[in-house]
Amino acid sequence: MNEPVKKKQRVDGQEDMNVDDILIAIQQHMLNQCLCPLSESILRKPFQGSRLVSDIQGEYRVPLLADWGRDRILLFISTLQLLCEVAIKQNARGLMCKRLGEICDTLVRNEYGLIEQLIEFSSHTDPFICFAASRALSAFFIVSKSHVDPNWLECLTENAVVTTATQSQISFSLEVIKRVVEWKDLDCHPLEDSSEDKPPTTCIVISLSDPDSLDTSQIKCLCIKALEAKWPAIVDKFDALIGNYSNENESTIVTFLGLWEAIISVKANLSVVDTKPFYAHLNNFVMLLNSAVPPGIWKHLLGLFNEVLCYGSTLALQDILAEEPCALAHLVVRSVKDWHLLDTLPYRGGSGRFGGGAGDGDRPLLQKMVLLVLKSVAVTVKETRCDNDALIEGMVCCLDVAVGLFYRNTAQLDLRHTLSPAATFVQFLLAVSHDPDVLLDLLVSNETCFLLYLLRLLKFVRRNWGDFVACCGRELDDTISVLIRLRFAIDRLVSKDLFPYNINPVVRLLEKCEQLYEGNDN
Structure with missing residues (x-):
């Protein structure tokens, strides 16, 4: 065949x-x-x-x-x-x-x-x-x-x-x-000569x-x-990889963080609508920053966060800031203040030396961290002030309506909880990351009616301490802590004759709230 x-x-x-x-x-x-x-x-x-x-x-x-x-x-x-x-x-x-x-x-x-x-x-x-x-x-x-x-x-x-x-x-x-x-x-x-191309x-x-x-x-x-x-699945995967860091995963993690930064970067020239879904999981990665994560991964994470808080190129020019960078800024500020984020920064484990210092240290890592903190504070302050007049005036209105409807007669309406002066104040403190310096700036400034608001709020707290405690709930300690630190800051300025007006009525009310808190604690 x-x-x-x-x-x-x-x-x-x-x-x-x-x-x-x-x-x-x-x-x-x-x-x-x-x-x-x-x-x-x-x-x-x-x-x-x-x-x-x-x-x-x-x-x-x-x-x-x-x-x-x-x-x-x-x-x-x-x-x-x-x-x-x-x-x-x-x-x-x-x-x-x-x-x-x-x-x-x-x-x-x-x-x-x-x-x-x-x-x-x-x-x-x-x-x-x-x-x-x-x-x-x-x-x-x-x-x-x-x-x-x-x-x-x-x-x-x-x-x-x-x-x-x-x-x-x-x-x-x-x-x-x-x-x-x-x-x-x-x-x-x-200006480059491209004739060769x-x-x-x-x-x-x-x-x-x-x-x-x-x-x-x-x-x-x-x-x-x-x-x-x-x-979402990719983020979960790398959340776990960073949380359980091992050297063989470092290259892959760096690639992922580089991609994330490239997507969010204004240089990519992508629309806000296209990039918005990629902001959703940022806060989880702030919580991954700890001493177990090596300096190289810290740098890329900080680079990502700094790109989100693109203050000089974008945020500083905007009248109204987007929710996502503001939320990241609040978390960074709180992580530094309350959770001692800076203490976990592994700058001594990196390469390079600090100028004038005897020990080894990672200067680029420290610079990225300092820049992130500065940006976060700037964004937080700018966010608070961008709608400052309307925000404070709105809180005064809510306070007066609530007192008139619920605390001077027996009327019980569904709006009682919605207009609760205590709940409003707690949310305001969350918005400013429990920073007493923001409150002090508002008091010193003559651009808002914050002095009027604080006076009326403190009088309400003194008269309705039990209701205030109940409304604050687990936030009571943090709320009173801000008021105590605010009083200390006021005292420092008053002792140096730097306060622009007589703040004694506010100080006395702050002291009374502190006494009520200490009595409640006992």
């Missing part, structure tokens, strides 16, 4: 060498920003596969990239990355080498099924191949704009949450998305007139939307 005639297999060594030579030639021509000297058939050859391989059914297939040797894989991936990156730069200038545009268009349509293979390299045992593939994949996403299969992004984000994923796979996926998100469309300074005069160029050709916001939004659905 005659055997079926098989197609000729191109397996000779010369053919293998030609593919390598073509890849090297592509890289060399890319340095000149032009592929015109290479024919279309030559350019396509490496992407079509270097040889045909027979499978058990007698059919033929193009070999997978993983079937190649290590050196060829790295050469191929680096060539793919270079093609995409040069195309991105030429695209930004509105002029592109025609041959380069054609091969990139073929890649964007994924005619050769390369993207799935690059994603598969996320589990490759060779870290260099894994790293190179992630760089090439992110460059491909950027050059392809919105022409991205959602399944590719689904595969990447799924890598970050499945329990079977290795640390390498998680880092690969997050790093690809991070590079896309932090990409800057215009990274060339206007232009195709030569012999190149056949095409003009790109599409106004959206310079905009990568589409692919950024696609990545963010794909990540958003998995974000």
Whole structure:
């Protein structure tokens, strides 16, 4: 019985060498920003596969990239990355080498099924191949704009949450998305000479007139939307990794925190709506800061928090501050004041020396921490003052209505709890992070009616001590503590003749509240 005639297999060594030579030639021509000297058939050859391989059914297939040797894989991936990156730069200038545009268009349509293979390299045992593939994949996403299969992004984000994923796979996926998100469309300074990045005069160029050709916001939004659905699970995973820190997880944790910071950063130029879901879990990570976490992770966490509190570039310019940065600022202030966060800062365990000091210390870590505290205080004060007049006047109104309706007759209405002067004051103290200095500033300032409010509130407390205690509940100790510290601060200013008016009526009422509290304690 005659055997079926098989197609000729191109397996000779010369053919293998030609593919390598073509890849090297592509890289060399890319340095000149032009592929015109290479024919279309030559350019396509490496992407079509270097040889045909027979499978058990007698059919033929193009070999997978993983079937190649290590050196060829790295050469191929680096060539793919270079093609995409040069195309991105030429695209930004509105002029592109025609041959380069054609091969990139073929890649964007994924005619050769390369993207799935690059994603598969996320589990490759060779870290260099894994790293190179992630760089090439992110460059491909950027050059392809919105022409991205959602399944590719689904595969990447799924890598970050499945329990079977290795640390390498998680880092690969997050790093690809991070590079896309932090990409800057215009990274060339206007004064820089970019003539070296232009195709030569012999190149056949095409003009790109599409106004959206310079905009990568589409692919950024696609990545963010794909990540958003998995974000709570990803956050939970890294919450556990940091909480149970081990050295083998450090690289993955750093990649995750870098991605988070890139998403929130104003430099990413993402909309408020797109980034809002990524603020939801920040407070949990403040609670992870302790002496068991190494300085490197501290730096990235502090970098993330400082990016949220982008005071100089954003928050200082806003009249009304968003809820999320304010909540973070309150938590940082409280962590420093009440939970001794600064005592756990591992600055002695880092590298570098403090100027003039004898001991080793991590100056960048200390700088990040100081900046975070300053930003948090500034945000808290600004938030308190931005609606200051309306807030204080509103509290005076609530106090007067409550006293008139509920405390001078026997009327019992549903509004009693809602308008409770004690509950209002407790919420106000929570808003200012139990900081007596804020209250002192309001008393000294003549811009609000806080003096009137405090006088009436303290008189209410003196007359209705039992009701005040009941309404405060577990917040009573913190509430009275603020009033006691406020009295101390007033006494210091009065002793130096620095208080701008006679504050004695307030002081006497503060002392009376303190006496009632001590009597209640006994």
